[in-house]
C-alpha cells in the first residue's frame with residue numbers, strides 16, 4: 083500500500099488533529115474505502131489513539147471499512163421516494179444482486195447503498211448508478227438497468 | 235481585479251458590472267439545479283452552446299446556467315429573457331427550434347409551453363404559471379437569474395450592497411437591532427429568534443467567537459438549503475459576514491452535508507471570488523473588519539445537524555450531542571461563544587438589511603415573519619421548491635401551488651418537519667402555516683420538508699419509516715433515545731406484520747412520553763412526533779392493522795394479497811415474465827392464476843398488467 087498518499091493528505095491539513103474527519107474522507111476517496119493499514123498509519127502520524135480513529139470511522143455513515151465494488155448503486159430512501167415505493171425497488175435490487183443494502187457482491191462488481199434524499203424528489207423513486215440518475219423507477223426499469231450493468 | 239477598499243470602490247464595481255448588463259439583451263437561462271441535472275439539463279445546455287455557435291450568434295445571445303428554479307417537476311427548464319418565455323421539459327431535440335423560432339424570430343414554440351391543467355390554456359411567461367403565482371420569492375427568486383459561479387451576476391442584482399452598508403454605516407448593535415425588529419426566526423427547525431441569538435453570542439464572555447452555517451440538511455425529503463447553496467452561494471456568505479460583524483466574530487464555518495458535492499464546489503468558488511474582491515478575509519471593503527470562512531464536509535450522520543453534535547464534529551470528534559445546560563452561544567466550538575444558523579436563515583439577512591425591517595416584518599403572521607421555502611414533494615402534481623409568505627394555508631400550498639394529487643387520488647395527509655415532525659390530516663388543510671400553528675397540530679415547521687400523501691399511503695408504515703430512520707441515526711449516547719426508539723419500532727413492525735395486539739397503541743403512547751421527556755437532545759425529544767400524530771389523526775388505520783389484520787392503503791406486505799381477476803385477465807403472460815417467484819401460471823390466452831404460497835408481494839405483476847387484472851387487497 084502506498085502510504086505516501088496518506089502522508090500527502092495529512093500534510094494538506096497541516097497535521098491538524100481537528101481535521102481528522104476530512105483526512106479520513108480524503109483517504110477514503112483515494113482508496114475507495116478505509117484500509118486498516120492507512121488508518122493505523124494516519125493515527126500514528128497524527129498521534130491520535132487508533133481506537134479514536136476507529137470510533138470515528140464506524141460512527142459516520144460516509145465511511146466504509148470494507149472495499150467497495152467497481153460499480154455503486156444507490157437507492158434513495160428519502161421520504162418522498164419512500165411514499166412512491168422506493169422500498170420495493172430496493173428489495174428487488176437486493177434479490178437480484180443477492181446482497182443486502184450496505185454490502186458488495188462477492189465478485190466485487192457491485193455495491194448497494196441507500197441515501198436519504200438526493201434533492202431530485204420530482205423524479206422519485208430514484209436509483210443512482212455510478213453517478214447517473216435514474217428516475218421514476220419501476221420493477222421493469224430495474225431489470226433493464228441491471229441488464230445494462232451486467233454488460234459493463 | 236484589485237480589492238475593494240471603500241464604499242466608493244464598491245459603487246464603482248457595481249457600476250462597471252451594470253454597464254456590461256443590458257436588460258434588453260437576449261439570454262437563455264437553463265436551470266441546473268439537482269432535479270434538472272437528473273433530467274439531463276447539461277446536454278441541453280451543451281446543445282444551446284453549439285447551436286448558438288453554429289449560427290454565429292455569440293455576440294447577440296448569452297447562455298446562463300442558473301440555480302434551481304423550483305419547478306423541478308417540469309425540468310429541464312429553460313427561460314428566455316428578456317421576454318421571460320418559459321419552456322419546460324426541454325430536450326436536446328428542441329434546442330434548434332427554440333433558437334430558430336424564439337431567439338431569431340420571436341415566435342413561441344407552443345409544444346414546450348406549460349399547459350394549465352385546470353384551464354387547458356398554454357402559459358407563456360414564467361410568472362403566470364400557477365405554480366409560481368402564489369409564491370413570494372424574496373430569498374429563492376434570484377436563484378433563477380444568476381449563474382452561481384459568477385459573483386458579478388450576484389452583484390448585478392444588488393448583491394453585497396447590504397454588506398457594504400452594514401460595514402460602513404451601521405454599528406454592530408444596530409445590525410442586531412434591525413434583525414431583532416424584523417422578527418426573523420431560525421429556519422433550521424426550532425424557530426429561535428435570530429437577532430436574540432446574535433445578541434447572546436455577542437454578549438457572551440470569550441476572546442474568540444465563531445459563526446457557523448448549518449448546511450447539514452438531514453431531513454429526508456427537504457432540499458432547499460442545498461438549492462440555496464448551490465444556486466446562490468453568495469447570498470449565504472453575505473449573510474454570514476454581516477452576522478459575524480454584528481456578533482464580533484472573525485472565523486466562520488460552513489458545515490455541508492456529505493452528499494452535496496456541487497454545493498461544496500459552488501461555495502468554494504464563491505469564497506474564492508469574494509476573497510479576490512476583498513469581500514472576505516482581511517479588511518473587508520476597507521472597513522478594518524476581518525472574517526474568514528472555512529468549509530467542512532459532514533460525515534453523513536443525521537444527528538450532526540444538531541448544534542452541539544455539529545460542533546463536536548467540527549472539532550474532529552464523534553458527532554454526539556451534549557446536554558445544553560450551557561448554551562452554545564456561551565460555550566460552543568472549542569468552548570468559545572458560537573452562533574449557529576441555518577442556510578436559509580443566513581440568506582434572509584441581506585434581504586432584511588436591504589429592504590428594511592419594516593418591509594420584512596409586514597410579511598407573515600404575528601409571530602412568524604417573512605417567507606419560508608418548502609420542498610413540496612411526494613404524491614403531488616407539481617413537485618418542487620416553493621417560497622411562500624408565512625400564514626398561507628396548507629390548502630393553497632397543496633392545491634393552488636402544488637396542483638393537487640396526481641391520478642385523481644384522494645389527499646390523505648401532509649408530513650412536515652421531517653423525522654421530528656408529524657402528519658397533518660385533511661381536516662386541518664385550512665391551517666395557516668407558521669411556527670406556532672404547525673406546532674399546535676403536533677407537527678412542526680422543521681427545515682421545510684412537506685411530503686404529501688394520498689390514499690395509497692399507509693400511515694402506520696409512515697410512522698414505522700421515520701422510526702426506522704431515527705433508529706439508524708440515533709447516536710446511541712443516551713438510553714431513552716437508543717432503546718426507546720428501538721422498542722417503539724419493534725411494536726410498529728409487529729403491527730405492520732399483522733402481529734399487533736390490543737393495547738399496542740397505548741403502549742406506543744406511553745413509550746413516546748418517556749422518550750420525549752428524557753432524551754438528551756431533540757432527536758429523541760421529537761422522535762415520537764410521527765407516531766403520536768398518526769395515532770391522533772389516523773387511529774382507525776392502526777385499529778384496522780391490529781384488529782382486522784388489514785392495511786387499508788394496501789402497503790404493508792404481510793397484510794395484503796395479490797390475486798388475478800379471471801374476468802379481466804387476457805392471458806397475455808406479461809406478469810408471468812416479471813414474477814421473480816414463478817408464482818403465476820396459466821395457458822396462453824387463458825385467465826392465469828397466482829399461487830399465494832409462492833408470492834412475495836413484490837408488486838411486479840400489478841405494475842406490468844395492462845388490463846387491471848391484478849387485484850391487490
Ligand SMILES: Cc1cc2nc3c(=O)[nH]c(=O)nc-3n(C[C@H](O)[C@H](O)[C@H](O)COP(=O)(O)O)c2cc1C
Nearest residue numbers: 420421422450451452539540541575576579756757
Ligand atoms: C437531530 C437534529 C437534526 C438537525 N438537523 C438540522 C439540519 O440538518 N439543518 C439545520 O439547519 N438545523 C438542524 N437542526 C437544528 C439545529 O440544532 C439548530 O437548531 C439550527 O441549525 C439553528 O439554526 P437556526 O436558528 O437558524 O434555525 C437539527 C436538530 C436536531 C435535534
Ligand code: FES
Nearest residue numbers: 158160163200203
Ligand atoms: S426523497 Fe428521494 S430524492 Fe428526495
